Amino acid sequence: MASATIVLFSNTLRLADNAALLAAVVTRGPVIPVYIFDEQSPKVRPLGAASKWWLLQSLKALRDDLRRCGSDLIVRSGNTTDCIAKLVAEVGATGVFLTRGYTPAAAMSEQSLHEMLEKKNVQCRRFGGHLLLEPEMVRTKTDTKYTVFTPFWRTASELIDATEPQPAPKAIPAPEHWPTSEAIDSLGLEPKPAHWAEPIAAHWQPGEVAARERLADFLDGPVQSYKQARDFPATNATSSLSPHLAFGEISPRTLWFEAKKHMAANEAIVTGGAHFLRELGWREFSAHLLFNFPNMQSHPMREQFNKFPWGEGNSDLVHAWQKGQTGFPIIDAGMRQLWQTGWMHNRVRMIAASFLVKDLLWHWHEGEAWFWDTLVDADFANNIASWQWVAGCGADASPYFRIFNPTTQGEKFDKAGEYVRRFVPELAAMPDKYIHCPSSAPEDVLELAGVTLGETYPKPIIDRKKARAAALAALASIKN
DNA sequence: TTTTGAGTTGTTCGA
């Protein structure tokens, strides 16, 4: 019998379109699927609480999927290189195959793993698949790195492999003796307290099977009106694939291929589909940026922002923002949606983020950390790049004068207040006219709606007009 | 080397 190959599942919790797994299967030797829960390698950022909940479910789904193929999932916790060294010795593996990660921490970990395996004369093979394109592949005509989205995407989208992704293997050869595995339940991924994740669980079904279903549902309906409807948070017009993508339960190439296939068969979804794929381009762009400019994880892309006077103000304000108690309904709805479901609509993410960095003048690090902890779709590169974009200090960032007005945005994108009513029930009886600015409603309107400002719902925690002026002044102060 | 066109997502103010 050929010797065993270890397949390391890290950011790729799927069987289909998994090049590392397929390559291991074709060696015809036994395959040992492994997941290492690693919070110990250098520079590794521990997962946020919401991501841990998702990971727990996703690992179980992956294990069950593997068992259906006659295989299993071996789980260990600790430093990846140490754990794999031990496993290689235990099972006498001659190869370790993995899907490449693109964060600085992943690159370091893979480098260390590679060096260890080389010394032991064990083959280490690294495959792509978490992105559409390897970051090394996309360069300008003068061989520099792109920092502006549109030209990046013009070039990158032409380079994407549009062939059909590989299906999951039907059977995966098992070893004669399985090495021991830690229990998935013993990794410490459960939310504490336990009931904390119940509303999240009601919203999401992690795992590869569910991811494919979600894609199919999206391509069957919402994609058609995606271009316009995706901006309206009360409608379910977005794909909601982000957490599945973040954990690699479905490959971006599958999204690319399936969307293109549907677009070719149905003229009506061509526009919506193109806009959807463009969003996939943003995921790609963020990952490429972080890969090319690893410093951006802590430092602004635009240097002059190193001297930006971030406020060191009142932490009560940040607390109010986190809990959805700012007195600005669209923001409060968004922040509560995030807390309850582990996800926030993209339009509202921009409004809420703009409020933290431009109205409260808090450092984007603060918001980035909160999102990292609470989003089920938290993605290191997306999170960093998007917060820098909102703060105006990122590559290709928004102009300094773009400061979202939460009231105007609410009135524009949630006209009837449907989204606000859903997540801020204490305002449910407010008439449409005042749902986004209860503080300017007449007394009798408030009374009729059962709202007492400062008691049942907060007064605005800041004066928007002053806040906007302060933000513009702060931005003016760092100009060259 | 120099030039040129362009750059996700907005708000406010005054006519």
Add this chain to the structure above:
DNA sequence: GTCGAACAACTCAAA
């Protein structure tokens, strides 16, 4: 209520 201009200047990418 609607509309257009102002809000800055800078840097990127390609020709």
